[in-house]
Amino acid sequence: MNATAPLKGRVALVAGATRGAGRQIAVQLGAAGATVYCTGRTTRERQSEMGRPETIEETAEMVTAAGGNGIGIGADHLDPRQVRDVVARIDAEQGCLDVLVNDIWGAEGLFSWDKKLWEDDLDVGLHILRLAVDTHIVTSHAALPLLVRRPGGLVVEVTDGTAQYNESRYRVSFFYDLAKASVLRMAFALSEELKGFGGTAVSLTPGFLRSELMLEHFGVTEASWRDGAAKDPHLAMSETPVYIGRGVAALAADPDRARWNGASLSSAALAKEYGFTDADGSRPDWWRYDAEVIGEGRPVTTEGYR
Known part of the structure; x- marks a missing residue:
């Protein structure tokens, strides 16, 4: 394996790579040498319902600048035909798929923190679930036949919260809670289905993420x-x-990644295992901080947590 480009020759599809976690997942896979197909709804020609300025072409260019091969494709992952076309293109151009990252979300601003289920807009709530859950199912249904063509494939389901956290906490909004819990279970179900094909499926959560939206919020x-x-x-x-x-x-480059099959992981847990840091050289452990500081009502401190 190439020490400076451990993923050279590997092919990844990052679904939902226009911004936030998905964008940097694509970029960091590229920095490790991978060819990365980046998909999302916002292109330089059209915007999604979110009305954001980031485009999928920009993400692909960032992947290439990082050392990989970035290929941006505008696609709505609620449309099976569009997703099948993406996978068919990957098959035609590469003949394989090694990593599938389902980071599709797109429901920011749609869910409510202060309404009970029966007070909320049902159509909006069901649309949230379509954006958060159906998109992942549509993408996996189309992409997994290519991924299992050879052993060793990796599926990463990106969500918010670990399984332990989400099983013990209500996420304030009915639809948000259900969306994030569903993705956790989806990763577990895929881990069972991929076992016989030498594949690995995990769920993965960031901590308190400074996405473009979060920076704007503050x-x-x-x-x-x-x-x-x-x-x-x-x-x-x-x-x-x-x-x-x-x-x-790091997970994609680990030849022994199958040991994680079915696991619920966090960025901090992987940093501890593989020894990488955040961009500033720190290793924030948000979920331990949440349990030990916020959960215990202690004063805010970062000492020992990043």
């Missing part, structure tokens, strides 16, 4: 993010999308 930039702690002191424990991206790259 009115800061990545350069000034610490100023956002005045609005929420827990932002001091946040992490960049680079962190989870490096985690996926």
Whole structure:
């Protein structure tokens, strides 16, 4: 294996790579030498319902600049035909698929934190579940026949929260809670189905993620993010999308990754296992911090947690 490009010759599909965690997962796979197909709804020609400025072409260019081969394809993962076309293109151009990352979400701004199920808009709630769950199913249904063509394939289902956390906490919103729990279970189900094909499926969560949306919410930039702690002191424990991206790259490069099959993982857990850091050289452990500081009502501190 090439030490500087351990994923050279590997092919990945990162579904939902336009921004946030998906974008940096694609970039970090590229930094490890992979060819990365990056998909999402927003292109330079059209925007998704989210109305965001980031495009899938930009992500592909970032992958290539990082040392990989980035290929951007506009696709709506609720449309099976579009997803099948993406997979057919990968098959025609590469003949294989080694890594599938399902990071499709697109429901920010749609769910409500302050309404009970019966008070919420049912159509909006069901659309959230389609965006968060159906998209992952559609993508896996189309991509897994190519991924299992040769042993060793990896599927990463990106969600919010570990299995342990989500089993013990209500995520405030009915539809949000159900969406994130469903992705966790989906990873476990896929781990069972892939066993006989030498494949590995895991769920993976970041911690408090400083995505483009989160930075805007706090009115800061990545350069000034610490100023956002005045609005929420827990932002001091946040992490960049680079962190989870490096985690996926490390997992994909691990020849013994099958030991993780069916596991619920976090960026911090992978950092501890593989020795990588976030972009600033730290190793934030948000979920341990949440349990030991927030959960126990202790004063905010980052000491020992990043």
